[in-house]
Amino acid sequence: MKFERKLQLLIEGAKYDVSCSSSGSKRISDKNQLGNTAPAGVCHSFTSDGRCISLLKILMSNACIYDCKYCINKVSNSHERATLTPDELCNLTINFYKRNYIEGLFLSSAIIKDPEYTMQLLLKTVKKLREEYNFGGYVHLKGIAGANLETIRQAAEYADRMSFNAELPTEEGLQLLAPQKNLKESLLHMKRLNINELEYTGSKVLKKIIPAGQSTQFVIGATPDSDGVLLNLTENLYNHFKLKRVYYSAYIPVNKSEFLPNKPESLIRENRLYQADWLLRFYGFKTAEIIAEDENLSLEIDPKAMYALKNLDNFPLEVNTASREELLRVPGIGTTGAYRIITARRLCNLNFDDLKRMGIVLKRAKHFITCNGKFVGYNNNAETLYNLLAGETSADGYSQTSMFEIPKRRILLT
Numbered sequence: 001m002k003f004e005r006k007l008q009l010l011i012e013g014a015k016y017d018v019s020c021s022s023s024g025s026k027r028i029s030d031k032n033q034l035g036n037t038a039p040a041g042v043c044h045s046f047t048s049d050g051r052c053i054s055l056l057k058i059l060m061s062n063a064c065i066y067d068c069k070y071c072i073n074k075v076s077n078s079h080e081r082a083t084l085t086p087d088e089l090c091n092l093t094i095n096f097y098k099r100n101y102i103e104g105l106f107l108s109s110a111i112i113k114d115p116e117y118t119m120q121l122l123l124k125t126v127k128k129l130r131e132e133y134n135f136g137g138y139v140h141l142k143g144i145a146g147a148n149l150e151t152i153r154q155a156a157e158y159a160d161r162m163s164f165n166a167e168l169p170t171e172e173g174l175q176l177l178a179p180q181k182n183l184k185e186s187l188l189h190m191k192r193l194n195i196n197e198l199e200y201t202g203s204k205v206l207k208k209i210i211p212a213g214q215s216t217q218f219v220i221g222a223t224p225d226s227d228g229v230l231l232n233l234t235e236n237l238y239n240h241f242k243l244k245r246v247y248y249s250a251y252i253p254v255n256k257s258e259f260l261p262n263k264p265e266s267l268i269r270e271n272r273l274y275q276a277d278w279l280l281r282f283y284g285f286k287t288a289e290i291i292a293e294d295e296n297l298s299l300e301i302d303p304k305a306m307y308a309l310k311n312l313d314n315f316p317l318e319v320n321t322a323s324r325e326e327l328l329r330v331p332g333i334g335t336t337g338a339y340r341i342i343t344a345r346r347l348c349n350l351n352f353d354d355l356k357r358m359g360i361v362l363k364r365a366k367h368f369i370t371c372n373g374k375f376v377g378y379n380n381n382a383e384t385l386y387n388l389l390a391g392e393t394s395a396d397g398y399s400q401t402s403m404f405e406i407p408k409r410r411i412l413l414t
Ligand code: SF4
Pocket: 064, 065, 066, 067, 068, 071, 072, 073, 074, 075, 109, 110, 111, 178
């Protein structure tokens, strides 16, 4: 098989792993245009100082021995298979890097003979890349659950970030759709890779491995698992294993199976999960404040606005006296807004014009705050507010900003 064909297959096979920030666009480009959102190849990641970097996103092999029902590379699919050698991968990375196409590598693989064999090949590749090819750029390496812990630990020494994809949030879901996978095993690897985990190195002198930390991915909508279950597990991963990111990938039907939905999962649901995830990481929310275990997030309204509507008794808050934690619970006030409010009110009492100048989204926040005791919103009725925030016509023509087309549907709160 020609090298170009191998590349096409292995780059295409990697695109359903969304541990990067560029999924979701379906715009089809004209052949006369420069650029196209559909093919895979280069994904983006963010460094700790906020820079966006381009990564070559590729599988080492798509010749998988597992049969995960939702995956295009599963063993029972009859399509072309290809595997790159460690040297081929290293050469490719170095050549792309020297041409300034990429700043790093995102390397994953299907399970080639068994998990340990696959992890050994990945280890060999990253070790070569660092020691023989002298590559100092960013490397995101997939960990293979089921491989020996020592092989994984050695690979972690060469990677900047590692990720074990949990895929589904329950053992039942995995049993149904990916029976060769095991959620506990993936979680155990994440726990042991946690840089503070003494047990992993067996030594009190810890070596700093994977400086960019760990991430994982969940496929959403392939099983009936609720957003509440997903977010509870996500919270535990952040709190106990210090994961840097959890990614959510809306299910895309690439295989036919009686166990799988035949429609893709809504990207709005994926977006709502990212919004809730943001609340957990940066706004001090607990999952229990956002959603119950058996619930799904609203598609019409974002999780923070939903929280405020369910807790109307806690509002309106006086912006001149509310704590930072309280301000962060107000729809329309973000972390930067809360900081600006707290800094500015040391000098004088703030009014609505001041808030506007600070960039506070008053058309949302006004329903949940007072300024010097003055209230200009409509917070007396949760149902009215819900419909206002969900984009129904309001007295002032307000509608919630949306990245996607939101179904027009009036929902009554009980
Ligand atoms: S292990 Fe499962 S998800 Fe991964 S490549 Fe193989 S079939 Fe696909």
